[in-house]
Amino acid sequence: MVMADGVVQRKRLFDLLAGPPAVRIVVAPSGFGKTTLVRSWADAAPRRALVWVAMGESITTRAEFWKLVGASAVRSDHLDAGTFAALSRAVDTLDDPIPAVARCLDDCGPILLVLDAYEHVRGVTEAIDADLLQLAAQVARLEIVVTTRATTRLGDDVEVIRGRVRVIDESDLRFTVHEVAELLELHAPQLMGAAERITVDTRGYPLGVRAVAHALRGRQRVPSVDSAAWKRLVTADLRSQIDDPALAEFILDTSVPPYVDRDLARRLTEADADVLLAELEWHGFGRWIPYARDQPVFQYVESVREVFRERLAAEDPRRYERVAAISALWLDRHAEHGAALALAIEARQYDLAARICISLSAAGPDIYTTDMYERHLRQVPLEVLPRHPELAFALAMAHSTKAATRGASDEYFRIAARHALDDVGALTPQEVLHRHVGREVSLRYLGQSRQAAAAAEAGLAHLDSMSPADREELGDSCSMALAILAYSLFSIGDVDRATALVERAVASASGTWVRNYVSAFAGGFHGINGRLPEASAAIAAIDRDRWPDHPDRVIGERRLPHVLGVIGQATLRLDAFDHAAALAEYDEADWLLDVAQSWPFITWTLMHARLAAGEAGTEARRVADALAGRPPGIGPNLGTAALVNTLAVLWLADGQAAKGQPILRHDTPCRGQLAPARLLYQLVADDPAHVVRGVAALLDEPGHTVRSRAAVETLAAAAALRADNEPTAVALLAQAAGRFHQYGVRLHLLYLPATDLAALRELAGTAGRPACVAYLADPVVSPIQSVDQTPVLLTPREVEVLRVWATSRTRAEVATELFVSSNTVKSQLTSAYRKLGVSTKDAAIQRAIELGLFIGPAARRRGDERS
Incomplete structure (x- = not known):
């Protein structure tokens, strides 16, 4: 049997790895030599393209996994940067990215894809399992080898029986007597006769066998031990196996990162890295794995790394932090952001951690919906956060995206808002802008709408003060900042300026997903405002097939754009009186309904759809109960005012005006949003002439939208007609009809009692106003029914x-x-x-x-x- 680098080449297992089938999975606990086996086999196999994907950090999304595969192919020089960029866009946006992945791999010719430590795929394992089987079926010259400690559906009996997958498990990986004898021949030939006893004592556990072989060099007899003892030998007593103190010191320094290349090893130590790494490989303490073109990395056996890493952290914390800091910088440069963030925090390099968070967030806001920030940033001491508000903001956002942790986000948002502008003189203009944006969002999430709008103004002023070169360096982050800052202005009723800013953001966006993202803002703003042509155009500009995925989506479900895009689409449905379709826009959005800052606007659309469905009372009680629990986005803002207006209408439709009247005294800077319900209550409860006299004042209230003005004009026309003031009724109705023909807004016709709607239709016809006739022509549900005249019970x-x-x-x-x-x-x-x-x-x-x-x-x- 051929020996190489101190490792026995196990032909029995090589034959199993050779296939077919195209997919082979090596599954066993730590210490069974999975990676060493595959590495040895891949080196001995016929030459073909090799893409080795080492997963040292948790993978939380499908897109993240395939980007890692693509990055590994680039580092191995089997994929160029341009193709990788196109592949990244595909996996970010396509519902099924596998055809795009297949094309890239097929172009490589015969190729071996090794997925090492596949257990790190975690929550998306099922999706990736399906992807791998699909990929294997589509690419004829592709072989896939997976090593994992965790069970996976790839190893299901059905797949094995169908001949699509071969499973190599721990029963296969255990050393046979013959293989132990081969290993002893290499390391302790004087004990060749003890092969059977060692096999029995260690039960063929590969790491235990190797530990025995190394421990017994120079001995003439074999001690009696059980397999648990041999495992302890590999861990607690591992240091005693390394005679050279310099080698032990080298392991201490290089065991902190998940792997090292020669350059990083030299940076971490002053030793001759090439010689020491070769010795470590010969001893079986690690192996070289593919990483980048002409740049393999050395990865320790997990048990070895854990022992030395934990020892360094316990015995010399300062040295550990120095090594972790250098390693974090190296990992960040190689786009290993998750591992870099973890080590930066362990090294207490919080400036670096903050920069990593900014980079991750700029690459895609969906990072907040994964557990990466919460998992790593919870290690940061609370007293550190005021000096690094970016970390407080990232942690707050991560908490806010989950219903279970949303309540814990306020403390971190307060820290981010309070300290965002501390010591900005030491920051670059781009970093200062990120601070401004974080402060605006933090205040908005805290429900401080006016302060958030002021923070947005400050951020916009800073952006305008930046030089063209500095703005150019921002790239698409500039478009993102414009859209995000515009939200607070929209929230306090500065609707026209906010929409102008998002249109500017759309025009300046170059990347597809960023253009999608800011177009969703535009679609939502225009739809809420009541400018339907602009909303339709913005939503039509969104490439639904190239929209970033969200982590909780079940494969096969449609993708959802940013929640504002969903709201904008729902408003289009509502104004078309397709209320069922408006509800259906949220069918697969349960993952965001409870945590989105746009909750008031989401709820506002749902309330109208359910009002039309005759569910006014049920919906009013649902919303009232939700408001008691402090849902996100509630505060002195336009969305809350619009919601309160609709809630009052729901109570009136349910015959409970007494519950609606008090909430119309809601304190808001956007009182124009309450005007329709206030007029409707007056229309029912007061004399109509008095209502007409108050219309001008209602239209002058701040915070109006096209939608709320059209509602007031329509209801006021009904009041004027009740007061037998037909000229005023015609004039008001014509104004509302003009808004409808220009903007398409007519959802508010739901508010008209049926008798008033019929009277206005008759008036439009007799007055010879075809525009008004068209405005009122379509069938309209009238949840608020006029009560027929009844015998007067009172004098x-x-x-x-x-x-x-x-x-x-x-x-x-x-x-x-x-x-x-x-x-x-x-x-x-x-x-x-x-x-x-x-x-x-x-x-x-x-x-x-x-x-x-x-x-x-x-x-x-x-x-x-x-x-």
Whole structure:
């Protein structure tokens, strides 16, 4: 049997690895020599392209896995940088990237793809398993060899029986007596006769066998031990096997990173790295694995690395941190960002950790939905975060994307906001912009809308002050910053400026996924505002097949764009009166509904769809319950005001106006969003002429959108018509119809009681206004029904007293208004309460609304007198 580098070439296992089938999986616990076996076999096999993928960090997304494969192929010189860039875009955006991967690998000719330490794929194992089987079927000259400690569906009996996969497990990997004898011949030939006993004692455990072979060199007899003892020999007593102190010191320094190349080994130590690495390989303590073109890396046997790494950390923390810092820089330069972040934090190199976080976030905001930040950044002491607000921000964002941890994010957002602008004089202009953006987002997530808008203004001012060269260096990060900063301006009602900023972001974006991302912002802003042509254009610009994936999507489900894009699409459905389709936009978005900062806007669209479906009461209670739990995005902002407006409409549609009236006093800088519901309540509860007189003031409220103005104009037209003021009704209706024909906005027609909608349609026809006729022509669900005229249960004077009472705070105010005494008011209210079967003011008003008493003859006579 041929020996190489101190390793027995095990032909029995080589034959199993040779295939067919195209996929072979080597599965066994640590210490079974999986990587050493595959490395030896690959070196001895006929020459072909070899792509060795060493997974030293957890892989949390499908795209991350295939990018790692592509990067390994580039380092091995089997893929050029341009092809890798195209492949990265494909795996980021395509629902099925495997055809693109297959084309790249097929171009390499005969190729062996080794996936070492596949257990690190973790949560996406099932998806990658399916990808590998698909890839093997599509690429004829591809062989795939997987080493793993964890079970995987690749090894399912069904796949094995079908001949698609071969499984090599620990029963295959255990040394036979013959193989132990071959190993002893190499390391302890004087004990060749003890091969059978060693095999029995170690149960053929490969690392135990090798430890025995090394430990027994120079001995003439074999001690009696069991396999557990041999494992302890490999771990706790491993240092005693290394006679050379210089070699032990070298292992201590080079065991901190997951692997080292010759250059990194020289940086970490002052020893002759080439000689020592060769000796370590001969002893079987590690092996060279492919990494980059002409740049293999040395990877220790896991047990060896753990022993020396833990010893260095315990005995010499400062030396450990120095080694970890150098290793983190090396890994970061080689795009191993996850491993680099972990070592930077262990080395307490928080400036480097902050830069890594910025790079990761700029590469794709979906990084916040993985566990990478939370897993590593929770090791950072709390007192360190104020000096490194980027780390606080990254940790806050990671917590905020999960319902279970969202409550813990506020503390970190406060740190990020409070310290974002500390010591910015020492930062580059680009780093200062990242700080501004982090501060704006942190304040917005904390519900401080006005402060967030001020922070956005500061960030935009800084961006405008940057030189053209500095802005150019930002690349697509500039587009991202514009869109993100625009959100806070949109939130306080500065809608036109916010939409102008996102349009600027779209125009400046060069990368496809960034253009998709900022186009989703534009689609959402325009849809919420009520500019449907612009919303449609923005959403149409999104390449749905090239949208970054989200980690919780089940393979086969459609991809969802950024949540603002989903909201924009839902508004298009709502204005088309396709309410079921609006609901369906969120069918596969459960992963974001509970944590998205756009929750008020998401809920606003759902509320309208369910209002149209006749579920006003159920939806009102659901939203009221949710508001009690402090959902994300709630605060003094446009989204919350729009939600409160719709909630009041839902309560009215459910016959519970008493619950809707108090919430219309909601304090917001966007009172224009409350105007439609306020007018609707007045339309039902007050005389129509009084409503018409208040329209101008409602339209002057701050925070209006195209949508809210059209709603006010339409409802005001209904009020004017009730007041027999047809010219005003026609003028107001024409204004609303003009907005519809220019922008397509008409969702608010849901608010009109059926009788008012019918009256406006008749008015549009008789007035010869075809634009108004077209505006009202399509069938509309009317959840808020007008109550038919009923026999008056109260005397005209009791109705009048009750009507004034509805808008007064005390009986004295009613008495003054009606020129009667307080006792008279009290007597008439008592009588009215008794006839209506109620005992409270709110209940009396609600009952009067339900009976239509406030739009009866008494109220009309009063309106006539006033006009």
